[in-house]
Amino acid sequence: MNRRISDIQLLRGIAVLFVLVEHTQFNLFGEPNRLLTYIYPNFGGWTGVDLFFAISGFVIARDLIPRLARSDGRQFSTMLSFWVRRASRLWPSAWLWLALILVAVVGFNRSGAFGIVRTNLDATLAGVFNYGNFRLMATFGRSEYGASFPYWSLSLEEQFYLLLPFAVIIFRRWLPWVLLVPLFYQLYAHRHYDLFLMATRSDALMLGVLLAIWSQHPSYRWFEPVFLKSRQWLRWIVLLLLVLGLGAMGSYRFAEFRFWVGVVALISALLVFIGSYDQDYLMPDNPLKKVFLWLGSRSYALYLTHIPAYLASREIWFRIEPVNTVFAKNYNGRLALTAIVLVVIFSELNYRFVETPFRIRGKLLADRINLSPGWFQAWLGRFRNRPSIAAADSEKS
Structure with missing residues (x-):
């Protein structure tokens, strides 16, 4: 059940590539060239975040909900082990790059690309305590x-997964119906004119959770896209249409469309749905898929490191070139190449020496918690059965 699905990993790679392209605007390039002038108004890479949300909701729920269903009175231990696994995988890397950004603000910021100390200190607190979206x-x-502005989405996810286990325990088999209420409200709401609804949008997360719940039901197999199994060319077409549709839907040309953000969530969920069958329905094995699988495996590290890499690239060329150099579009090539090198190095180092070791340690600790069933209940029982001071004094007398 915990085996990684290659098509889901592929979607992670696509999602992070969307975000990397979106954030080149203003953070890396000072002036867009002809290609970027066409891409920026017609492509919304911010939709990669919603694709991440749909993937996350599906992957987390397909593991967490069955665990809680089998817990048999050990819900607290199961919840604690879940939070330990998440914290050990996410927090060390996130905190490391928050710290490195602060170091860069103080010691590697002659160009001012990293901003001022006070602003970044406030942003760091928001990232550490997971209120970045607010x-x-x-x-x-x-x-x-x-x-550290990309941390807003990490904060939203942490808030969602703090509440999800409680919702699973409280509502049990009614959980899908309970999730449908806020889901339909968000899909219908004119969210992109409401900062609160945009910063707390969780429709893609809830769609992912609902997909995970549905995947445990026999009817899930009725809708399997088996027609893609023997038609590899059709897989390419379906994937291309959905990915291009996701990017195009993110264009601000659709900003007046009431269901703009909701359609993005639905396309994201459809991609996850097709990929969830673990039959390579989105893309057959080929060299390009291996590239996206690498991007997917490093997607968290890439998400954390790309803005520091972009800003460091600007700082590097600011120091190389003469004072008062205008970084117009003729500098885009060297800025892009420098950023690519830094992003690859930063993300690979983080994945190998921070993310993976801490994830392994977290899993070991979570397994230890699970192997001690009912430890919280046992501790609570001992506490309740401990004789009170008054009772002990009366026995002495």
Whole structure:
């Protein structure tokens, strides 16, 4: 059940590539060239975040919900082990890059690319304590967020997964119906005119959770896209149409469309649905898929490191070139090449020496918690059965 699905990993690679392209605007390139001038208005790479949400909801729920269903009175231990696994995988890397951004602000910021200390200190606190999405609301259109602005989506995910286990335990088999209420509200709402609804959008997350729940039901197999099994050319077409549709739907040309963000969530969920059958329905094995699988395996590290890499690239060329150099579009090639090298190095180092070791340690600790069934209940029982001070004094007398 915990085996990674290659098509889901492929989608992670696509999602992070969307985000990397989206954030080159303003953070890496000072002036777009002809290609970028066409891409930016017609392509919305921010939709990669919603694709991440749909993937995350599916992957987390397909593991967490069955675990809680089998816990038999050990729900707290199961919840604790879940949170330990998540924290050990996410927090060390996130905190490391928050710290490195602060170091860069102080010691590698002659160009001012990383922003000011106070702004980044506030952003760091928001990243550490997972309220980055609410800080984004407070700063949007008013002031700079800081170099760690991508952390807003990590904060939203952590808030969602803090609440999800409680919802699973409380609502049990009614959980799908309970999730449908906020889901339909978000899909219908005109969210992109409401900062709160945009910063707390969880429709893609809930769609992923609902897919995971549905995948345990026999009817899930009725809708398997088996027609793609013997038609490899059709897989390419389906994937290309959906991915291009996702990027095009993210264009601000659709900003007046009431269901703009909701359609993005639905396309993301459809991609996850096709990929969830673990039959390579999205893309057959080929060299290109291996590239996307690498991107998918490093997607978290890439997400954390790409903005520091972009800003460091600007700082490097600011120091190389003469004072008062205007970094127009003729510099885009060297900025892009420098950023690619830094992103690959940063993400690979983080994946190998931070993310993977801490994930393994977290899994071991979570397994230890699971191997001690009912430890919390046992501790609570001992505490309750401990004689009170008054009772002990009366026995002595």
